[in-house]
Amino acid sequence: MTTTEHIVVNCTINGEQQVFLANERDSLLEALRDRIGLTGAKEGCNNGNCGACCVNMDGRIVNSCLVMAAECEGAEIRTVEGLASGDQLSPLQNAFLEQAALQCGICTPGFLVAAEALLEQNPDPSEHEIRYWLAGNLCRCTGYDKIIKAVQQAAGQSVV
Amino acid sequence: MVTAQSQPQSAETEKYNVIGTRPIRHDGVDKVTGAAQYGADLNLPGMLAGRVLRSPHAHARIVSIDTSKAEALEGVLAVITNADFPRASDEVIDTGEGTAQLNWVLDNVIASDKVLYKGHAVAAVAATDHHIAEDAIELIDVEYELLTPVLDVRDAMVDGSPLLHESLYTGSMDGSKSDNPSNTASHLQFTKGDLDAGFAEAEVVIEREFETSMAHQGYIEPHNGSAYYRADGTLDIWTSTQGAFVVRDSVAPLLQLSPSQVKVTPMEIGGGFGGKIPVYLEPLAALLSQKTGRPVKLTMNREEVLLATGPTSGTYMRVRMGAKRDGTLVAADVHLAFEAGAYPGSPVGAGAMCALAPYDIPNQRIDGYDVVVNKPKTAAYRAPGAPQSEFATESVLNELAEELGIDPIEIRMKNAAEEGAQRADGFTYGVVGNVECMTAAQESPHWQSELEGPNRGRGVAQGFWFNIGFESSAYAQVNGDGTVPLVLGSTDIGGTRASLAMQLAETLGISAEEVRPHVVDTNSVGYTQVTGGSRTTFAGGWAAYETAMDIRRQMEERAAVIWECDASDVTYGDDAIIRGPADEDGNDQQLTFKELAAQLASTGGHIVGRADVNKTSSGPAFATHIVDVEVDPDTGKVDILRYTAVQDAGTAIHPAYVEGQMQGGVAQGVGMALNEEYYYDDSGDLKNASLLDYRMPTALDLPMIEPIIVEVPNPGHPYGVRGVGEVPIIPPAPAVRAAIANAIGVHMSELPMSPRAILEATVLEE
Numbered sequence: 016m017t018t019t020e021h022i023v024v025n026c027t028i029n030g031e032q033q034v035f036l037a038n039e040r041d042s043l044l045e046a047l048r049d050r051i052g053l054t055g056a057k058e059g060c061n062n063g064n065c066g067a068c069c070v071n072m073d074g075r076i077v078n079s080c081l082v083m084a085a086e087c088e089g090a091e092i093r094t095v096e097g098l099a100s101g102d103q104l105s106p107l108q109n110a111f112l113e114q115a116a117l118q119c120g121i122c123t124p125g126f127l128v129a130a131e132a133l134l135e136q137n138p139d140p141s142e143h144e145i146r147y148w149l150a151g152n153l154c155r156c157t158g159y160d161k162i163i164k165a166v167q168q169a170a171g172q173s174v175v
Numbered sequence: 176m177v178t179a180q181s182q183p184q185s186a187e188t189e190k191y192n193v194i195g196t197r198p199i200r201h202d203g204v205d206k207v208t209g210a211a212q213y214g215a216d217l218n219l220p221g222m223l224a225g226r227v228l229r230s231p232h233a234h235a236r237i238v239s240i241d242t243s244k245a246e247a248l249e250g251v252l253a254v255i256t257n258a259d260f261p262r263a264s265d266e267v268i269d270t271g272e273g274t275a276q277l278n279w280v281l282d283n284v285i286a287s288d289k290v291l292y293k294g295h296a297v298a299a300v301a302a303t304d305h306h307i308a309e310d311a312i313e314l315i316d317v318e319y320e321l322l323t324p325v326l327d328v329r330d331a332m333v334d335g336s337p338l339l340h341e342s343l344y345t346g347s348m349d350g351s352k353s354d355n356p357s358n359t360a361s362h363l364q365f366t367k368g369d370l371d372a373g374f375a376e377a378e379v380v381i382e383r384e385f386e387t388s389m390a391h392q393g394y395i396e397p398h399n400g401s402a403y404y405r406a407d408g409t410l411d412i413w414t415s416t417q418g419a420f421v422v423r424d425s426v427a428p429l430l431q432l433s434p435s436q437v438k439v440t441p442m443e444i445g446g447g448f449g450g451k452i453p454v455y456l457e458p459l460a461a462l463l464s465q466k467t468g469r470p471v472k473l474t475m476n477r478e479e480v481l482l483a484t485g486p487t488s489g490t491y492m493r494v495r496m497g498a499k500r501d502g503t504l505v506a507a508d509v510h511l512a513f514e515a516g517a518y519p520g521s522p523v524g525a526g527a528m529c530a531l532a533p534y535d536i537p538n539q540r541i542d543g544y545d546v547v548v549n550k551p552k553t554a555a556y557r558a559p560g561a562p563q564s565e566f567a568t569e570s571v572l573n574e575l576a577e578e579l580g581i582d583p584i585e586i587r588m589k590n591a592a593e594e595g596a597q598r599a600d601g602f603t604y605g606v607v608g609n610v611e612c613m614t615a616a617q618e619s620p621h622w623q624s625e626l627e628g629p630n631r632g633r634g635v636a637q638g639f640w641f642n643i644g645f646e647s648s649a650y651a652q653v654n655g656d657g658t659v660p661l662v663l664g665s666t667d668i669g670g671t672r673a674s675l676a677m678q679l680a681e682t683l684g685i686s687a688e689e690v691r692p693h694v695v696d697t698n699s700v701g702y703t704q705v706t707g708g709s710r711t712t713f714a715g716g717w718a719a720y721e722t723a724m725d726i727r728r729q730m731e732e733r734a735a736v737i738w739e740c741d742a743s744d745v746t747y748g749d750d751a752i753i754r755g756p757a758d759e760d761g762n763d764q765q766l767t768f769k770e771l772a773a774q775l776a777s778t779g780g781h782i783v784g785r786a787d788v789n790k791t792s793s794g795p796a797f798a799t800h801i802v803d804v805e806v807d808p809d810t811g812k813v814d815i816l817r818y819t820a821v822q823d824a825g826t827a828i829h830p831a832y833v834e835g836q837m838q839g840g841v842a843q844g845v846g847m848a849l850n851e852e853y854y855y856d857d858s859g860d861l862k863n864a865s866l867l868d869y870r871m872p873t874a875l876d877l878p879m880i881e882p883i884i885v886e887v888p889n890p891g892h893p894y895g896v897r898g899v900g901e902v903p904i905i906p907p908a909p910a911v912r913a914a915i916a917n918a919i920g921v922h923m924s925e926l927p928m929s930p931r932a933i934l935e936a937t938v939l940e941e
Contacts, residue, residue: 019306040306049305054216055209057445059395060477064866067395095209108207112199115831118669118839120206121213121396121445142879150875153866155393155446156669158838159874161831 026090028053029097037084043077044068046084047094055095055124059153066152069125070094076132078151095124098131107131107169114174116165118156125152130166139170187826187886187895193680194894197831198687200673206443214399214415214442215474222401223252225463225473226308227456228298228315229483230290233324233549233859234337237288237297237317244314245300250307253466254315256298257287260462261431268428270520271421271452271705272555279518281429283552284458290319291339291517292551293860294482296455301463301471324549324859328491328512331358331548339517339547360519360545365527365599373506373538377497381574384493385567387926388852389514391486392556393843393871396445397477398484400456402463403470410437410461411470415444417451417666418705423697425454426461440696441666448843449555450485452705481864486853487556488513488521492567498575502586506538507531511564513545516552521545525641526560528600529905530568532639533587533609533797535596549859555707557840558640558901562847562908566926569636569909574922583635583913584622584799588613608823608887608897609797613637615885616799621819631805631816634913638798638905642898643708644790648701649718651679651690652783653726655776657769659683660691661722664703665715667694669839669900670832671706677828678716678894682723684751685768701787709898712828713889714790720893721786729782730771736778737771738764794889794897798822800841800906804914811930811937813849813915819881820906825889825897834882837903841880844907846872852927 020039027033028051035050044061047053047070056079059067063078070079071093098105107130110116117123126149133140133148140148145166146159154162164174181197188195205211242254263278270280281287285296298315302308323337330336338356345353346361353359374380401413410432416422419439427434444451456473463471475484493510509530513521527543556562576586591610597603616622616635626633648664661679665671672692680687704710727747735742738755745755751768758764766774775781803816820837827833850870854863863869888895908926916922921936 038304038306045305048216049218052218053209054212057213057396058215058474058476059397059445060866062477062865062867065395065477095207099208104204104207111207112203115197115200115670115829115835117203117206118832118835119394119396119444119446120202120211121394121443123206124209127207146874150873153395153871153873155395155448155843155871156839157835158840158842158880159877160838160879161835163874163879 022085024084024087026087026092028092029094039085041084042080043082043084043087044079047079053094053096057121057124066125066129067122069128069152071128071132076129095127098127107134110165110168114161114165114168116157116161122152122154126154126162134170185827185886187888191681192684193677193687194826194828195830197829198673198677200670201676201692202667202672211443213396213445214401214413217401217413217442217472219403219470222470222472223301223303223467224305224308225299225301225460225471226305226312227296227459227473228312229479230286230293230295230297232290232319232321233293234322235290235319236322237286237290238320239318240298241316242298245311248307248311248314250303251300251311253301253463254298255459255462255466257285260429263429269421269424271418272449272559272707273520275520277428280425283518284455292549294479294551296483299459299463301467325358326548326550326855326859328489328514328546328548331546332512332544339549343519343547358547360515360547363524363527363543365541366539367599368538370506370508370538370540374497376505378500379575379578380495380497381571381578382495383571383924385924387490387563387566389486389489389550390847390851391481391869392448392450394446394448394450397475397480398451398455399474400460401470401472402457402460404461404464408436412437412439412457412461413442414439414457415442415451417444417447417668417707419666419697420702421452421705422454422457426458429458430461438696438698441694444666444668447668448557449559449707452707453554455484477866478864481869482861483551485554485556486551487559488515488553488563489853490514490563492563494567494571496571496575498579500579502579502581502589504534504536504590507536509541509568511543513543513560514548514550514553515545516550517547518552519545519547521553522555522560526564528598529561529639530564532598533592533637534590535592536590539599541599557843557904561640561905562844565638565905566908570912573909573913584613584617587637604795606887606890607795607797608885611885611887612797612799612821612823615883616801616821619801619819619821619883621801621817621881626803630808630918631803632914632917633801633803634910634917635799635801636906636909636913638902640709640796640902640905642713642793642796643710644714644793645704645710646702646789647714647718648703648787649715649722650783650785651722651726652781653772653775655773657772658689658691659685660693661719662700663692663694663715664700665694665711666706668706669836670829671711671715674712674828674832675715675719679719679723682720683726683768684749709796709900713794713892713896713898714788716828716896717790717893718786718788721788722784725786726782726784729784733775733778734766734771737774792891794825794891796823796897796899796902798902798906800910802910802914804911804918806915806918806933808919808937811933813911813928813933815845815878817878819883820903821883821885822899822903823885823887823897824899825892826886826895827884828894828896830884833884833899836899837882838880840903841907842872842877844904845877845911847926848908848911848928850927850929
């Protein structure tokens with residue numbers, strides 16, 4: 016065991032400048048939740064297998080449990096808390112509600128962040144492309160049907 | 176502004192205003208914006224972080240525990256072991272979906288003299304930071320004396336097997352105990368008719384053996400538990416639980432507190448499926464808080480969840496079934512041996528009652544054994560016990576149909592249990608939708624379609640689950656603007672705020688959006704049983720209905736005050752119009768709900784409607800599933816090509832969430848069928864304790880799951896609700912097994928039917 020160092024990190028989170036003091040052992044997920052107070056990203060596995068902690072970092076979706084907080088100097092980070100503008104939900108958030116695409120809701124923040132990145136990159140994905148993209152996010156409640164349909168709805172596709 | 180899905184109501188629910196529609200769930204916005212507060216999201220001033228030290232061994236005696244180095248670490252405020260808890264008696268307490276001896280509840284929370292599975296908690300620390308807590312548990316020295324682990328249910332039952340508990344004797348249904356201690360905690364038996372005579376009558380008999388692996392509920396949110404013990408002796412607990420009152424009534428005796436000293440606030444819960452009924456972290460957090468005088472939060476990581484919580488039983492099962500040539504089932508003999516894990520209490524009883532439940536078979540014997548092994552104590556998992564037992568029986572029935580050349584749905588219809596049929600455990604069915612599900616499956620586009628191509632096959636299976644009722648509490652006030660806050664005791668694990676609010680709204684004649692449901696702590700609502708057993712929309716909905724009826728009655732009284740008439744002359748209509756006698760001029764007097772709501776303050780104050788129900792009835796649920804698979808003969812991998820799930824919901828209150836329960840149940844059932852297993856080595860080390868290696872279905876592993884909701888209203892509920900959550904996990908495994916057999920001619924005898932298992936079976940057949 017070594018003495019713990021603390022590191023000052025400057026970054027942008029959901030459009031706001033943030034400065035925080037990270038424990039050198041903190042992951043980005045721990046920093047978001049414990050240092051900054053943004054608890055929307057969830058810990059499901061802490062080793063990159065469930066996607067509940069997905070955030071957008073410099074345009075890429077990352078499992079924030081696998082990113083060290085100290086790596087975030089200068090980064091632009093977007094979390095589920097940054098998807099809505101004021102009281103206006105994003106089309107994807109609306110679609111999740113209208114399609115009943117969540118049950119317990121613990122995986123929802125990760126799915127929303129991941130699906131938003133998909134639609135930015137591929138605005139008209141096929142069902143297979145949606146399933147492939149979201150295969151890194153586990154949901155144990157829905158069987159995925161309604162999540163896929165919500166993404167299709169947000170992409171402007173007709174949903175049966 | 177989001178709007179509800181505008182799909183038409185079903186034929187059964189057209190008569191309702193709210194029931195059968197698809198409003199946006201009331202907690203939805205919080206759950207898509209990250210605002211919803213789950214247990215791990217809680218952060219209180221001065222809160223400490225806890226961590227648990229767990230056993231690296233499956234079976235060992237604890238010789239000594241030295242916590243001194245951990246205690247000396249800067250930032251560590253407390254270290255506890257079992258010895259720090261008050262001595263627990265062997266009194267039996269209600270643990271939600273079952274009962275357990277208090278001392279075994281404590282020993283499972285934190286080991287006393289022995290560790291009984293890898294991951295068994297041994298000590299816990301509280302520190303100023305979770306990194307320090309992680310370091311501290313590494314500094315605790317535990318000396319173990321290794322014992323031989325017992326890992327297989329059949330080995331455990333053999334005389335002379337190493338014993339987990341010297342004080343455990345086999346209990347029988349007549350209350351007697353075995354002469355010698357045993358790993359078999361209990362034996363139960365249900366019989367009906369004359370088994371030998373039945374088999375003598377049979378023209379075809381098939382007997383098969385099955386083994387299934389332990390499987391985990393797999394909720395995405397790991398367990399959490401926070402506590403704050405104050406100097407006045409009151410204890411607050413915040414936790415993601417399916418049953419806040421179960422937590423209260425478990426923690427209080429473990430700390431020798433009165434339940435009135437303990438307040439449990441249920442946080443949002445990230446899945447449970449039965450696995451978040453028992454207490455694990457809450458008693459540890461409570462004692463750590465008592466020791467430090469500060470709030471303490473404990474969370475598990477995923478490895479701990481897989482090692483030390485849940486799972487459902489692994490089993491060994493044997494089924495012999497006899498039929499006449501025309502497909503009439505005449506006899507069935509079922510042997511079920513279920514792993515309970517380290518302490519008694521597998522779901523073998525429910526498994527035994529469900530095993531042959533869809534069928535009216537005159538001669539039956541069902542034996543069940545509850546057996547302890549050196550694996551984690553099992554917890555309820557969605558229709559606990561039934562996915563295993565019905566896998567065995569449905570599989571043998573499918574083979575009988577194949578042998579007799581009878582369509583698998585036809586043979587089920589021929590033997591289907593209908594109103595008046597009695598199970599071997601004595602229960603007699605009322606109105607059930609068993610045959611209606613089979614008919615809907617036969618008529619489905621899926622069953623009517625042709626399946627072509629090599630290595631492809633189709634399978635079908637039936638499922639049964641009881642559903643339960645019991646205690647639910649609710650109350651609601653009427654605001655001056657006509658909105659109605661509804662206070663609920665049931666934690667909302669998947670949309671029950673909506674399904675209960677809708678039943679209140681229907682009864683009052685207002686919209687679902689005008690109801691504001693809230694889930695509250697144990698001091699703020701009456702006793703409510705767990706969110707489990709598919710009981711919440713049934714019993715909680717009944718409480719919401721009674722609450723609304725109480726409001727209707729009180730509003731009639733208020734209208735009578737305004738109209739200066741007798742309350743018996745006022746009628747609250749289903750259209751939310753309150754009508755009184757004609758006035759002096761002969762004009763009809765009426766008030767809308769909103770108009771009267773605005774006058775409540777001036778007619779005696781706002782009103783609160785309330786209800787506490789305890790329903791011992793239930794509405795049994797049946798399901799019929801159809802699946803098409805393709806088997807890769809080179810790798811043994813099975814792909815699900817198409818899936819249709821038919822289910823009797825009684826009445827589908829919110830059809831989108833009923834569909835969601837069906838689709839989610841299928842996904843878990845498919846996981847259990849194809850991939851999910853607890854993989855132990857000979858030392859009892861779980862080798863796949865991560866979500867990479869404990870392989871749950873991803874979005875890419877499943878097709879769309881087509882739900883067909885059948886509605887045969889339950890006559891024992893004001894709105895015909897049956898409960899929907901559990902039955903859909905049951906048919907997938909036997910349906911997939913039948914589809915694999917149809918595809919490649921191999922009848923599997925184990926779960927999961929993983930690529931390894933399929934390749935081994937294929938090679939053996941060749």
